[in-house]
Amino acid sequence: xxxxxxxxxxxxLCTVSVWAGAQSAAYPGIGxxxxxxxxxxxxIDVRPDFKGLPPGSGSVEKGQDLWEAKCAHCHGVFGESNxxxxxxxxxxxxxxxxxxxxxxxxxxxxxGRTTLMKVATVSTLWDYINRAMPWTSxxxxxPDEVYALTAYLLSLAYVVPDNFVLSDKNIAEVQQxxxxxxxxxxxxxxxxxKEFKGTAKxxxxxxxxxxxxxxxxxxxxxxxxxxxxxxxxxxxQNRLIGQQHGVDTTQPEGKAVVASASGGNAAPAPxxxxxxxxxxxxxxxxxxxxxxxxxxxDRKIVGPSFADIAKKHAGKADYLSGKIRSxxxxxxxxxxMPPQTAPDGDIKAIANWLAAGAxx
Amino acid sequence: MxxxxxxxxxxxQRAPEHFLDRQGIQTVVAESKxxxxxxxxSAFAAAAAGAAVPVxxxxxxxxxxxxxxxxxxxxxxxxxxxxxxxxxxGYGKPSxxxxxxxxxxxxxxxxxxxxxxxxxxxxxxxxxxxPSGLHFERHHQGWWDIDPSKHRFMINGMVKSPKVFTMDExxxxxxxxxxxxxxxxxxxxxxxxxxxxxxxxxxxxxxxCSEFTxxxxxxxxxxxxxxxxxxxxxxxxxxxxxxxxxxxxxxxxTSGEVLVAYGxxxxxxxxxxxxPLRLVVPGVQGVSWVKYLRRVEVGDQPYAAKDEAxxxxxxxxxxQHRQYTNIQECKSVVTTPSGGQVLLDKGFYNIxxxxxxxxxxxxxxxxSVDGGRNWRSARLETPVLxxxxxxxxxxxxxxxxxxxxxxxxxxxxxxxxxxxxxxRTARGTRSIYHNNAIQSWLVQENGEVKNxxxx
Numbered sequence: 108x109x110x111x112x113x114x115x116x117x118x119x120l121c122t123v124s125v126w127a128g129a130q131s132a133a134y135p136g137i138g139x140x141x142x143x144x145x146x147x148x149x150x151i152d153v154r155p156d157f158k159g160l161p162p163g164s165g166s167v168e169k170g171q172d173l174w175e176a177k178c179a180h181c182h183g184v185f186g187e188s189n190x191x192x193x194x195x196x197x198x199x200x201x202x203x204x205x206x207x208x209x210x211x212x213x214x215x216x217x218x219g220r221t222t223l224m225k226v227a228t229v230s231t232l233w234d235y236i237n238r239a240m241p242w243t244s245x246x247x248x249x250p251d252e253v254y255a256l257t258a259y260l261l262s263l264a265y266v267v268p269d270n271f272v273l274s275d276k277n278i279a280e281v282q283q284x285x286x287x288x289x290x291x292x293x294x295x296x297x298x299x300x301k302e303f304k305g306t307a308k309x310x311x312x313x314x315x316x317x318x319x320x321x322x323x324x325x326x327x328x329x330x331x332x333x334x335x336x337x338x339x340x341x342x343x344q345n346r347l348i349g350q351q352h353g354v355d356t357t358q359p360e361g362k363a364v365v366a367s368a369s370g371g372n373a374a375p376a377p378x379x380x381x382x383x384x385x386x387x388x389x390x391x392x393x394x395x396x397x398x399x400x401x402x403x404x405d406r407k408i409v410g411p412s413f414a415d416i417a418k419k420h421a422g423k424a425d426y427l428s429g430k431i432r433s434x435x436x437x438x439x440x441x442x443x444m445p446p447q448t449a450p451d452g453d454i455k456a457i458a459n460w461l462a463a464g465a466x467x
Numbered sequence: 468m469x470x471x472x473x474x475x476x477x478x479x480q481r482a483p484e485h486f487l488d489r490q491g492i493q494t495v496v497a498e499s500k501x502x503x504x505x506x507x508x509s510a511f512a513a514a515a516a517g518a519a520v521p522v523x524x525x526x527x528x529x530x531x532x533x534x535x536x537x538x539x540x541x542x543x544x545x546x547x548x549x550x551x552x553x554x555x556x557g558y559g560k561p562s563x564x565x566x567x568x569x570x571x572x573x574x575x576x577x578x579x580x581x582x583x584x585x586x587x588x589x590x591x592x593x594x595x596x597x598p599s600g601l602h603f604e605r606h607h608q609g610w611w612d613i614d615p616s617k618h619r620f621m622i623n624g625m626v627k628s629p630k631v632f633t634m635d636e637x638x639x640x641x642x643x644x645x646x647x648x649x650x651x652x653x654x655x656x657x658x659x660x661x662x663x664x665x666x667x668x669x670x671x672x673x674x675x676c677s678e679f680t681x682x683x684x685x686x687x688x689x690x691x692x693x694x695x696x697x698x699x700x701x702x703x704x705x706x707x708x709x710x711x712x713x714x715x716x717x718x719x720x721t722s723g724e725v726l727v728a729y730g731x732x733x734x735x736x737x738x739x740x741x742x743p744l745r746l747v748v749p750g751v752q753g754v755s756w757v758k759y760l761r762r763v764e765v766g767d768q769p770y771a772a773k774d775e776a777x778x779x780x781x782x783x784x785x786x787q788h789r790q791y792t793n794i795q796e797c798k799s800v801v802t803t804p805s806g807g808q809v810l811l812d813k814g815f816y817n818i819x820x821x822x823x824x825x826x827x828x829x830x831x832x833x834x835s836v837d838g839g840r841n842w843r844s845a846r847l848e849t850p851v852l853x854x855x856x857x858x859x860x861x862x863x864x865x866x867x868x869x870x871x872x873x874x875x876x877x878x879x880x881x882x883x884x885x886x887x888x889x890x891r892t893a894r895g896t897r898s899i900y901h902n903n904a905i906q907s908w909l910v911q912e913n914g915e916v917k918n919x920x921x922x
Contacts, residue, residue: 138630138690139631149623150762156768213785213786215895226776231773231777239708291776291780298792299751316842317842323840324907327922329909341808345808346567350804352809353567356807
């Protein structure tokens with residue numbers, strides 16, 4: 108199946124000939140040397156530096172024929188289908204091919220992420236098509252067919268022209284045109300080793316506050332009433348006995364129940380409703396923009412109290428606007444305040460209220 | 468009435484909400500708010516009287532009206548007859564009354580069942596061990612039941628001698644048995660932006676915990692003479708159609724933690740979980756625990772496999788993806804009471820849940836019933852093991868008023884599970900993977916528990 112990988116097999120053969128028959132001193136009789144044929148049959152992975160890539164080539168044109176015969180029914184003729192799997196093609200631009208960063212990944216309003224938007228390494232496409240596609244008959248494609256299919260997908264994303272022939276000789280150049288080739292980072296704390304020189308410091312730093320940690324708990328999101336039975340009857344998804352039973356979601360909540368607990372679809376009553384009367388409209392904005400998650404009127408929570416801020420920065424509305432917008436740390440302690448994205452008018456109103464004394 | 472197979476209708480003790488009509492529910496709620504138990508009982512009794520099939524009333528523990536509970540006064544068949552013999556079933560199964568406790572798919576999540584997920588019913592589990600038949604499933608290209616006598620395990624790459632092992636040989640080597648959790652990197656993924664699913668099964672059910680038995684991978688690498696100094700990365704590869712591949716750091720393997728496992732909870736792995744051989748990578752997301760493991764390759768570079776270059780990468784607000792994100796950070800969830808359940812009366816409850824960390828042991832779990840304003844530390848039940856689920860419990864007397872229940876875990880590194888706000892500040896809402904935020908359950912006045920997120 109992979110007879111074209113002679114160079115790699117020769118290298119493996121050399122290794123085996125030196126060590127074949129070597130037995131572990133600690134565990135004699137366990138394991139035997141793999142033959143070159145065995146290693147060749149299973150060692151099919153292709154690394155980003157193309158180690159493991161067998162020689163061969165395939166044209167966009169041939170790839171299109173193969174695609175329409177073997178792949179299009181799941182992925183769509185242009186790799187755009189969202190019917191069975193997430194789309195492969197779409198969302199990348201000629202500019203991305205130049206920069207190596209897919210601009211649409213920065214857009215929160217862009218619908219979905221295609222394979223070509225995400226993948227940084229062309230080796231990944233080749234390796235995966237070769238090992239796992241087509242879905243119902245994986246490992247049935249010959250290397251030249253894998254080259255052709257990869258070429259076709261790359262042409263759909265305008266990474267290579269329609270008359271391109273992809274091969275082991277030019278694939279490294281194609282890598283330099285991958286739309287998201289510069290889009291990956293290993294600067295994070297989620298790799299359990301030092302191999303990537305990431306960071307050991309997690310990106311969140313909650314503190315285990317025990318008392319009066321937030322001023323009020325306010326529900327911001329819950330399932331709408333029409334989704335009540337969308338996952339089936341929850342009464343049938345809980346044990347018949349126990350301290351709680353499943354709720355019968357085939358029945359709507361009783362009207363009295365809804366009225367007493369939540370007033371319809373609106374957020375239900377908080378554990379302790381805020382008693383503050385909104386005299387200054389700014390006070391309503393504190394809640395609207397979640398300021399009250401970290402700040403209370405007259406005591407420190409995560410951040411300083413509004414009263415303390417008003418005292419320290421009396422009359423400095425512009426300074427306060429700037430601080431709310433850009434966030435900061437050090438003025439009140441080491442816990443940073445993240446930059447806020449509320450509308451300018453709202454930020455000014457809050458800053459004015461604070462600068463004027465933060466009256467209730 | 469709708470019964471699980473084989474259930475005798477006359478003997479089923481059904482939950483009261485099954486036979487209360489809407490008016491009955493309203494009566495119960497109204498009266499329970501006033502604490503008048505007699506009204507609740509009469510409502511249940513009235514509902515039972517109206518039911519087509521006689522139903523034994525155990526729930527609610529009613530005070531007898533005819534001089535005693537018929538369940539006590541009238542001896543049942545099982546107290547007056549001869550029971551079944553040994554080995555009636557060569558492999559015992561759960562009680563027929565437990566048929567609600569199933570792993571389930573989340574409707575609409577995937578288009579196929581072979582590239583899909585089923586979620587473990589955390590709301591119905593006790594302790595820390597997931598029964599093997601309820602272990603969550605994640606398949607990329609369907610599951611197989613592989614003949615173990617024909618399964619082979621190969622080691623190649625930067626080794627002195629590429630090796631092949633049979634299952635017989637692997638099972639001859641010194642084995643270890645260890646409890647570890649396995650959590651899919653996409654557990655709780657649908658909740659990044661807002662509430663999307665109703666119960667803990669669907670929010671957190673892509674986690675399970677088992678006692679795994681196998682051979683440390685380092686033992687097998689040493690047999691093959693692996694270059695442990697320059698071979699910094701190991702590729703693990705499955706033997707099924709998807710031939711799943713993932714890059715594992717050699718530093719984790721040399722620590723002895725990574726296992727080539729064949730045992731799960733005292734028996735062989737279940738086919739859905741990789742029978743006869745899978746990788747166990749403690750603390751690391753489930754996708755690295757390659758099932759049907761056929762090969763590992765020692766190399767000096769990472770492999771950028773499909774599931775670490777297209778999927779299982781975390782999108783940040785700046786448009787970059789974090790790649791090779793493996794560790795499942797400290798997380799916890801209250802499993803009872805939890806979404807989709809109903810509390811039928813005021814009074815005492817045992818709040819219980821699960822905590823875990825991919826960086827070691829759980830050190831502390833705090834629980835709030837007022838949405839995070841005030842917290843109390845829960846009891847951690849033994850055993851508390853590294854990179855395993857830890858069970859916590861805490862007493863609670865419900866006063867019938869709305870309550871928001873949360874749990875917040877801390878691990879032995881001092882890391883504290885984040886709030887949604889903190890997580891979104893760091894990573895936005897499009898990350899998909901590694902959502903370890905604090906979960907909130909709203910207990911309404913009517914006793915219904917809802918999945919909610921707080922502002």
